Amino acid sequence: MAAAEKLAGFVGVLFFAAAGIGWLETLPGLRSLPLGRGLGLAYLLGVAWVAGSLYALSHFGGVPLHRSALSAVAALPVVVGFVARVVLGSAARRPRPRRRRRWLEAAAFVVAAAVCLGAVAEAVTNPLHDWDGRMTWATQARYVRAEATVDARVLAEPQWYVTHPQYPLLLPVAQVAALELTGAGDDVHAFRLLYVAFLPVFLLVLYGFPRRRVKRRTAALTVMAAALLPYPAFFPTGGAVSAYSDLPLACFYGAGLLLLLRVRPGFSDGVAAGALLAAAVLSKNEGTPLALAALALAALAGLRRPGRLRRLAPVGIAALFVALAIVLLVSWRAGIPNRYDEAYGSLFSLAALWPAAVNRLPLLLPKIRYEMIALDHWNLFWSVAPLVLLAGWRGLGRRGAAYLAAGALAPLAVAWIAYTLSLDAAQTVRMSWNRFLLQASIPLLTLFSFALDDLLRRVRWLRRKVEP
């Protein structure tokens, strides 16, 4: 019985993935993705669709968040996807030459699988025990589930003690869906697998999307390095084993950005990126500025290439999804009085930003450096990565690299604004820098892979060992 309850969490993960696969079947430009990349994208699309739709239906339509509603929401893309597969036929994957798996790719797969297994083991064994998960995200999920609505009384009435009541509810709604689906009680911690599943997705996105631009050995080394980073996998305040929303946001934002920055983005990329960036808006406060930054960067990239109208169309489609998500968020928040919150929005002003944005540098840079070099956060990675970027600098001249760099800076810029406004900036750095760095990690690690690829290309004696 206990083992069955532990396995219930996998049902939730499969449920979201199935919905995402259904939608992928309807997107001609993405239905022929290789299996791994497709599954990663499917999970993100599934969470975005199921939780985002339930959020909207609950708020605008008053639809109760019960099993019937979530079953209907999840079944729709499965049915549509099945029809699409029948009508369009199986996805015609590009013929790939038979190749043997090189040891480096096999090693990367083994390391990544082992790390993911460790995170899964933690999630099915122990109840939630992290700070933000208990303070905000999972508590909000319990309130929403009990009242079967995102417009819960306990959020809307100011006398109730709720921390960050205006935090977007995509992940709590996904948690509710996962628990309602299996009829599990609130104390069943199998819902933690919902969060852990973002770790393999993170690694699949890192391997799959830059794969067209770098050699397989480079992609494998990048994924292996990412899998070995302690923070994204095992850190209790922000990693996959927690119920923080930073890793999901990193995946939604990073994958959405990469889709829009593809060499020739099409309609399917626009739709998928739009869904992911909309999910980013509904995941965390930072999601809105990050989604807007991704759209702006993609628009800029499209403007600078020939065939502007064709290149800007996917950005326009994505912008529509983001706009709808922002409308939902603003409408939902309008009914919730903010309290027990830092309220950075109310502190924001040009006078508050300047000159504090510069004056706080000497205080905060050493603290940021500490967070990045602490072994139990990132091991030696951020000490080595700048050297790799320098040594492989020619790789940073690849198409799209400048936009990726800007995309990586966006979360860090949001962080810096928060630190400038914060009343206790040093404490805020300690609590949040790594989480903002995690949000930036997909574009950052993609840039890293570009530089590493150039570096490896120039080391002929190593190439012979790695690729006999």
Added chain:
Amino acid sequence: MLSFAGFVFRALTLGLFVLFFLAALPQAAVHVAERTGEAIRQWNEPPAAARRRVLGEPCAAAIERIRRAVPRDGEYLLVDGAPPWEGGTYWVRFELAPRRARFLGPWSELASRRRRPPDGSLVVIAFGDGVPPLMMDRESFLRELDKVHGGC
């Protein structure tokens, strides 16, 4: 000369990258082994038993008593009996959710105020992680406050 310097720099960088793997692999192996071992040992542990193991028996028992006393759609008054950085009210509120909490404030501030707390049937005083919360009815809580105020 520059070409040689570039070669040395690239070789050094790759060497440090390998060093990162040599340092990170054992660290990750320890994480994975600890968690996988615990999952195997606890594979048949029900969620309730896992909560008792993680919270501690006294804390889990106290939470259960409060859950029985306050219905799921009910409400309670919450007091912070520990320093705010311990987050005691967050953990208790999470364990008691979806019961609605009305926060009265830190005990230290209540003890210095003369204003009587609002009506409510039960008061829960939260402490740090792992310390059992206290539950008392409003009258008992007011008597405790009066003791601190010197009975005035």
